[in-house]
Amino acid sequence: MASQLTSRGRLYGIGVGPGDPELLTLKALRLLKAAPVVAYFVAKGKKGNAFGIIEAHLHDAQQHLPLVYPVTTEALEPPLSYEAIIADFYDTAAEIVAGHLDAGRDVAVICEGDPFFYGSYMYLHDRLAARYDSEVVPGVCSMLGGAAVLGAPLVYRNQSLSVLSGVLPEDELRRRLADADAAVIMKLGRNFDKVRRVLDELGLAQRALYVERATMRNQRIVPLAEVDPMASPYFSLLVVPGQKWQG
Numbered sequence: 741m742a743s744q745l746t747s748r749g750r751l752y753g754i755g756v757g758p759g760d761p762e763l764l765t766l767k768a769l770r771l772l773k774a775a776p777v778v779a780y781f782v783a784k785g786k787k788g789n790a791f792g793i794i795e796a797h798l799h800d801a802q803q804h805l806p807l808v809y810p811v812t813t814e815a816l817e818p819p820l821s822y823e824a825i826i827a828d829f830y831d832t833a834a835e836i837v838a839g840h841l842d843a844g845r846d847v848a849v850i851c852e853g854d855p856f857f858y859g860s861y862m863y864l865h866d867r868l869a870a871r872y873d874s875e876v877v878p879g880v881c882s883m884l885g886g887a888a889v890l891g892a893p894l895v896y897r898n899q900s901l902s903v904l905s906g907v908l909p910e911d912e913l914r915r916r917l918a919d920a921d922a923a924v925i926m927k928l929g930r931n932f933d934k935v936r937r938v939l940d941e942l943g944l945a946q947r948a949l950y951v952e953r954a955t956m957r958n959q960r961i962v963p964l965a966e967v968d969p970m971a972s973p974y975f976s977l978l979v980v981p982g983q984k985w986q987g
Contacts, residue, residue: 747844748841748842748844748872748873749776749777749840749841749842749843749844749845749846749847749872750841750846750847750872750873750874750875751837751841751846751847751849751864751865751868751869751872751873751874751875752771752775752846752847752848752849752874752875752876752877753849753851753855753856753859753861753862753864753865753874753875753876753877754768754771754772754848754849754850754851754855754861754876754877754879755768755851755852755853755854755855755859755876755877755878755879755880755881756768756790756793756794756850756851756852756853756879757793757852757853757879757880757885757955758852758853758879758880758881758882758884758885758886758954758955758956759789759793759852759882759885759953759954759955759956759957759959759975760885760955760956761793761794761796763879763880763885763955764793764794764797764879765877765878765879765880767877768877768879769797771848771877772794772797772798772848772850773797773798773799774846775802775846775847775848776801776802776803776845776846776847777802777803777805777840777845777846777847777848778794778798778802778803778804778805778847778848778850779805779806779807779837779847779848779849779850780804780805780806780807780849780850781807781809781833781851781860782806782807782808782809783808783809783812784808784809788806789852789956789975790850790851790852791804791806791850793850793852794850803845805836805837805840805847807833807836807837809826809829810825810826810829811825811826830863830864830867831867833863833864834863834864834867834868837849837864837868838868838871838872841868841872849861849864851879852879852882853879853880853881853882853885854878854879854880854881855876855877855878855879856876856878857881857883858881858926858927861876882926882954882975882977883903883924883926883977883979885954885955886924886951886954886977886979887924887979887981888954888955889951889954889955889959889961890949890951890954890961890979892949892979892981893981893982893984894922894924894979894981894982895921895922895981895982896982896983896984896985897985897987899921899922899982899983900920900921900922901920901921901922901923901924901982902916902917902919902920902921902922902923902924903923903924903926904916904917904920904923904924904925904926905925905926905927906925906926906927906928906929906931906932906934906935907927907931910934910937910938913934913935913938914938914941914942917938917939917942917944917980918942920980921982921983922980922981922982923978923979923980924977924978924979924980925977925978925980926977927974928972928974928976928977928978929972929973929974929976930972932967932969932972932976933969935978936964936967936969939964939978939980944980945964945965947980947981948964948978948979948980949961949964949978949979949980949981950962950963950964950967950976950977950978950979951976951977951979952972952973952975952976953973953975953976954975954977956975964978
């Protein structure tokens with residue numbers, strides 16, 4: 741599987757889907773089984789959702805390479821800086837992966853959902869793709885998994901879809917939602933109360949649909965009004981579908 745153009749290994753960014761193992765693509769599965777090194781991002785002391793999706797397909801000859809986050813929250817007390825800490829972490833992780841590539845070993849970096857849609861792999865790609873042969877294998881992202889399990893067509897005909905982060909300031913979130921034909925709001929968690937308030941103000945709450953851990957075994961669909969804002973997990977999202985076409 742090593743590149744024919746160089747003695748160095750090849751870097752693969754592989755999307756493994758939103759949680760349901762059956763949403764793993766055939767190409768992703770083929771490359772994962774052939775990779776001598778499988779790397780994955782994970783919180784300290786955890787196995788990680790992405791690794792859990794593909795674990796059953798790995799074999800004993802493969803090396804597992806956990807890349808352990810030093811922090812998992814952006815809310816740090818000064819003088820600590822989340823941006824500085826996480827940037828240093830990605831620099832270090834990239835060099836760890838580069839060590840395997842320089843030794844001639846292909847590395848498959850797995851990523852929940854799609855590597856280029858809020859995926860951690862992209863930060864390695866930015867640091868390594870100019871230095872090594874690389875290939876990105878797209879995956880089903882959580883946004884599409886969420887729409888599917890909610891039974892909610894996202895956009896009809898010429899409608900446009902806005903993908904928004906719940907981290908946005910309230911005024912900016914309100915402005916963007918007011919202009920949107922349809923929207924998916926990611927990164928809820930502690931931002932949920934703010935997002936629900938904006939949806940109420942804009943008259944969009946009745947159209948909005950909420951799901952936690954879409955396609956995973958512990959998936960949970962909850963009416964918007966019944967969501968506990970203190971318990972909304974990171975893997976949750978809101979879908980505001982486009983108005984149904986009456987044609």
